[in-house]
Amino acid sequence: AQSVTQPDIHITVSEGASLELRCNYSYGATPYLFWYVQSPGQGLQLLLKYFSGDTLVQGIKGFEAEFKRSQSSFNLRKPSVHWSDAAEYFCAVGALGGFKTIFGAGTRLFVKA
């Protein structure tokens, strides 16, 4: 079955600390992988995406993610978190050919001063 799992419902980190948000997927086709961020009351904004090639991808706002095929994972990282990064983060997986894009349940990030 196709699925995306974000194991952490919420995470709290101190400002300036590093961040890693986990994402695991199960998908029948060759996956395209995405991370989105949603601030309260807003739509989802694309942070980064992976299609092929270098398994470490850079995104906006200083985020990066690493694709590990053997672990079916696509974890999001940031070396130093800012208070403005507090938001909800969604991992998603899709594929070509009309396959439906599937979203994880989201991880809410809290940043403490």
Add this chain to the structure above:
Amino acid sequence: KAGVTQTPRYLIKTRGQQVTLSCSPISGHRSVSWYQQTPGQGLQFLFEYFSETQRNKGNFPGRFSGRQFSNSRSEMNVSTLELGDSALYLCASMGTGNTIYFGEGSWLTVV
């Protein structure tokens, strides 16, 4: 290039009424998807349209319907509104590499 535009942004309806939400995708995008987002259920896929045809469908009752026009603009309709339909409805259009771009959403409150 303009992003995905959704109208209206906020609306309040009464139980039993129906509502129509509109979405204009990014220029050149032919695929439009709709999602319902609620605090309890998270982001749930409603349906996807591609070139005026429904290509994928989620697990929602028949009260939820949609359509896409020849200019790729899309509408979704919810009939016989229930309190549980209160949610943020997100429209998204799909670009190259199946990358999805979201609008700001339409907040629907059913009273």
